[in-house]
Amino acid sequence: MCENKKTFYITTPIYYPSAKLHIGHAYCTTIADAVARFKRLAGYDVFFLTGSDEHGQKLQRTAESQGLKPIEYIDKIVAGFKELWQRLEISNDDFIRTSEPRHHKVVQEIFRRIQEKGDIYKGEYTGLYCTPCESYWTELQLDENGCCPDCHRPVEKVSEEAYFFKMSKYADAVLKHIEDNPDFLEPKSRRNEMINFIKQGLEDLCISRTSFDWGIPVPGDEKHVIYVWFDALTNYLTPIGFLDDEKKFAKFWPADLHLVGKEIVRFHTIIWGCILMALGIELPKKVYGHGWLIIEGDKMSKSKGNVVDPMLLIDEFGADAIRYFLLREITLGQDGNFNRDALITRINSDLANDLGNLLHRTLNMIGKFQKGILYPATEGTELDQSFRAEAIETAKEYRRMMEEMQISDAVKIVWKFIGRSNKYIDETMPWKLAKDENSAQELSNVLYNLAESLRIVGILISPFMPATAKKIHEQLKISAPFEEIKLEDAETFGKIEVNHEVGKPEQLFPRIEVK
Numbered sequence: 121m122c123e124n125k126k127t128f129y130i131t132t133p134i135y136y137p138s139a140k141l142h143i144g145h146a147y148c149t150t151i152a153d154a155v156a157r158f159k160r161l162a163g164y165d166v167f168f169l170t171g172s173d174e175h176g177q178k179l180q181r182t183a184e185s186q187g188l189k190p191i192e193y194i195d196k197i198v199a200g201f202k203e204l205w206q207r208l209e210i211s212n213d214d215f216i217r218t219s220e221p222r223h224h225k226v227v228q229e230i231f232r233r234i235q236e237k238g239d240i241y242k243g244e245y246t247g248l249y250c251t252p253c254e255s256y257w258t259e260l261q262l263d264e265n266g267c268c269p270d271c272h273r274p275v276e277k278v279s280e281e282a283y284f285f286k287m288s289k290y291a292d293a294v295l296k297h298i299e300d301n302p303d304f305l306e307p308k309s310r311r312n313e314m315i316n317f318i319k320q321g322l323e324d325l326c327i328s329r330t331s332f333d334w335g336i337p338v339p340g341d342e343k344h345v346i347y348v349w350f351d352a353l354t355n356y357l358t359p360i361g362f363l364d365d366e367k368k369f370a371k372f373w374p375a376d377l378h379l380v381g382k383e384i385v386r387f388h389t390i391i392w393g394c395i396l397m398a399l400g401i402e403l404p405k406k407v408y409g410h411g412w413l414i415i416e417g418d419k420m421s422k423s424k425g426n427v428v429d430p431m432l433l434i435d436e437f438g439a440d441a442i443r444y445f446l447l448r449e450i451t452l453g454q455d456g457n458f459n460r461d462a463l464i465t466r467i468n469s470d471l472a473n474d475l476g477n478l479l480h481r482t483l484n485m486i487g488k489f490q491k492g493i494l495y496p497a498t499e500g501t502e503l504d505q506s507f508r509a510e511a512i513e514t515a516k517e518y519r520r521m522m523e524e525m526q527i528s529d530a531v532k533i534v535w536k537f538i539g540r541s542n543k544y545i546d547e548t549m550p551w552k553l554a555k556d557e558n559s560a561q562e563l564s565n566v567l568y569n570l571a572e573s574l575r576i577v578g579i580l581i582s583p584f585m586p587a588t589a590k591k592i593h594e595q596l597k598i599s600a601p602f603e604e605i606k607l608e609d610a611e612t613f614g615k616i617e618v619n620h621e622v623g624k625p626e627q628l629f630p631r632i633e634v635k
């Protein structure tokens with residue numbers, strides 16, 4: 121049975137350890153984590169990969185300027201990445217570092233295979249190189265000031281002996297792949313950008329440098345190191361057994377989703393597409409280019425001095441509140457604003473008020489009116505029935521939205537149902553029913569329905585806010601282990617056993633006082 125389990129392989133980009141990670145990086149990893157957790161909940165065998173992209177001239181220069189060897193400098197920063205992902209409850213199955221021997225082996229083998237095929241050749245490179253972006257540009261691609269079109273910093277003219285990868289040979293095939301497979305590249309707007317980019321003509325790609333040595337040597341010609349993007353992209357093959365576990369590789373490749381920022385879609389579709397075609401390996405099923413977190417209209421970056429440190433935010437508000445904000449506020453694929461006031465408003469209204477109060481009121485009433493016990497419920501009134509139907513509808517709609525990567529819509533639909541549940545309390549007025557002996561059955565129905573709605577909400581929010589979901593599970597005292605809960609459990613109403621005793625309410629989110 122295990123063998124037939126659906127699999128899902130999802131990756132984030134591997135991050136440069138050139139600076140502290142900011143909330144923009146946390147955004148990308150949080151989305152990937154929510155998708156990975158959703159897929160596990162939906163019964164998939166998931167492999168979720170993140171990591172660090174550790175080579176290149178820029179890192180070597182930075183380390184040396186601090187009197188350190190590159191690896192000494194990088195080790196410290198990567199330890200910080202790992203701590204951040206742990207504190208943000210990122211559930212990655214592996215963390216790949218491109219400095220690891222397991223990765224070097226793969227990169228060199230890929231280089232060797234493509235070279236053997238005749239698609240890598242030696243030549244002379246003269247070009248315009250942007251060191252901060254580790255990218256080569258042509259004259260035509262530069263911005264209006266003759267600078268890098270991505271970061272707008274000056275480019276350097278570089279001339280050296282180098283190896284080239286015959287990208288031009290694969291340009292038509294990659295173009296056809298993008299055109300024939302509408303699901304390969306999303307959102308749709310990015311597809312057109314890439315199609316136009318290829319149609320302008322693809323030159324062969326320079327894939328080695330001799331001007332520094334912090335990288336993976338070209339096999340058999342060690343004065344060259346392999347271009348960082350050629351090195352970095354292959355990280356996606358390494359941890360799923362590319363060279364050492366055929367069965368595992370067959371299980372997880374092609375990747376289901378490379379989630380990346382919009383500025384690196386080009387590398388993940390065109391360059392990566394060409395490399396894979398040269399290797400005769402299938403292309404990933406989907407590359408999704410998400411938008412950027414913007415601070416007052418500008419992309420967050422260290423050089424602009426507008427970075428927001430996610431660690432400080434987690435210290436102040438907790439990981440789940442940050443995750444909630446990122447997943448809810450920004451429509452995937454578009455740019456979105458990060459704003460502290462908006463974060464506090466969301467915490468107070470959506471988390472403390474809507475969700476926190478629903479749990480608190482419900483458990484409090486069950487405790488007060490029925491000694492914490494959920495008595496048998498009947499079909500109840502029309503209102504009860506429509507409330508139950510809405511819970512199931514919400515779970516089904518949520519599944520559809522998450523499958524289609526409409527993450528913020530999925531968050532919103534759960535909150536709509538939380539709002540509905542609070543309104544159900546106001547409409548049914550359990551405190552009034554509790555005063556009338558003849559309404560005992562009605563009261564039991566309402567309290568049971570509320571407990572069930574919370575059980576369902578807890579499941580649906582578990583990919584977004586795993587710690588909060590677990591708290592709800594524990595306060596409801598659901599007997600099944602939290603880790604074994606499945607999405608189907610949210611699509612059936614009435615799973616809590618009769619005469620089940622719930623726990624006492626504990627606050628989920630304190631209100632943030634705004635000074």
Ligand code: ME8
Pocket residue numbers: 132133134135136137143144145147148173352353355379380381382383384411412413414419420421
């Ligand atoms: O590009 N908002 O690494 P990186 C949203 N090493 N996303 C942001 C962001 C922001 N303000 N700032 C950065 C690299 N990101 C390469 C990847 S993969 C084989 C190699 C996202 O650390 C950015 O869009 O510069 C990108 O997807 C990711 O962080 C890594 O950026």
